[in-house]
Amino acid sequence: MYKYEETIKFYHTDAAGGLFFANLFLIAHDCYEKLLYKMGLKISDILDRKEYLIPIVHAEADYRIPIKVGEIIEVILNAELTGNSSFTLNFTFNKKNGKVAAQVKTVHAVVDFNSKKGMPIPENIKKILQNL
Amino acid sequence: MYKYEETIKFYHTDAAGGLFFANLFLIAHDCYEKLLYKMGLKISDILDRKEYLIPIVHAEADYRIPIKVGEIIEVILNAELTGNSSFTLNFTFNKKNGKVAAQVKTVHAVVDFNSKKGMPIPENIKKILQNL
């Protein structure tokens, strides 16, 4: 489990007055990035090394309670190793009052940078996910 | 069925070189907006009238083939009336060569502006979706 906190920014909102639905995925991805940084893995290094990429092959979100600008949201991230070359991240977005506002799931596939074919999850990433 | 075309913009991309996954939802939502406009319904009118809102309660996407900046994507939108107060939109994103690059599904719930409780889909929207 990894905990992360984000204050909903004005640029996350839309004219209906709250968080724009697609921007929930931005916050989820940022949480994932912060986990990698904390574990010493930089996205810029992955991109520079050109060994593998980890594209998202599926993403989904359930929205339960509207979220407004300025609200502090706690994100709880859990990981599942769902295959040899893919993993799933589950994010729960909690409001300050403890209520679940939304949930996100993303499925990530590890592919060889050149062939774009599936390859085993790199050991350092596997370790991060297993020890979460 | 409603057809819509979008050229992937530079601001839809990320440092991995292609479309940022969350931005697929932006394009899907824009397609939905364009359908409403074509049918004479303006989002700004919905917001100004303060009678109802149509928040997205679920969204999901499957990514099959990477999409790059400048690619012209054809989006095919189909609708399902999935309940008295909710509907589902299915978007298929085709490349110029006819291959399916991605798919998106969004579930929309109609709620009363003030009470935020579910209410029947307004007739004009129901008609748009039924005649698609």
Place this chain on the structure above:
Amino acid sequence: MYKYEETIKFYHTDAAGGLFFANLFLIAHDCYEKLLYKMGLKISDILDRKEYLIPIVHAEADYRIPIKVGEIIEVILNAELTGNSSFTLNFTFNKKNGKVAAQVKTVHAVVDFNSKKGMPIPENIKKILQNL
């Protein structure tokens, strides 16, 4: 002077590999929001109260050094009361090595919510800016 720190997120980047130029303004605006929160002023309250709005009437940025995903940027914010009903914010974006990567200036006008005409800067905001 107000200090703020941001790690460049993946969703801030574009296919050229670094921060997308327009997203520098997102970070500047978020810095401004964080200052207001720290001083006890919530944007959602301003929007809910419907007394005034503070639209940005001018924005500009100078980009000196490319910024990559994952870089930690320190933002220094200074304010100028440039008129009875407007103020200017100056943001300097520093890299960890102390080098100035970019600068942003935004000009904000206070307008009456209904008439949309200029009105004096509210006292609480004036105080925040004067004591910066």
Place this chain on the structure above:
Amino acid sequence: MYKYEETIKFYHTDAAGGLFFANLFLIAHDCYEKLLYKMGLKISDILDRKEYLIPIVHAEADYRIPIKVGEIIEVILNAELTGNSSFTLNFTFNKKNGKVAAQVKTVHAVVDFNSKKGMPIPENIKKILQNL
């Protein structure tokens, strides 16, 4: 002069109800991209060839009239060759009633892909800008 039209999308707006100021730059950049495509130059080709990049070194915007979701905006783009290795784009955003809603200026510098040093504007781009 190059003319381009854009309908303000829901994802361009913020909780104040209209276009989020920074998103005006997205629309300006998209207009520039569309000009390049029309002239046969693809951004993805520029990125793939790795000969040069054209980073934006300065950007500014003046906002005169609020812009709402669903509004159709006509963008007029003019170019100036402001140096051997840089050029300036001026965008005027007109409402349907002919009123100028906003203006944007972006300054672009051509740099060698590897050294990141300034280099002369490539001939094909120079021609596009001169014949505008």
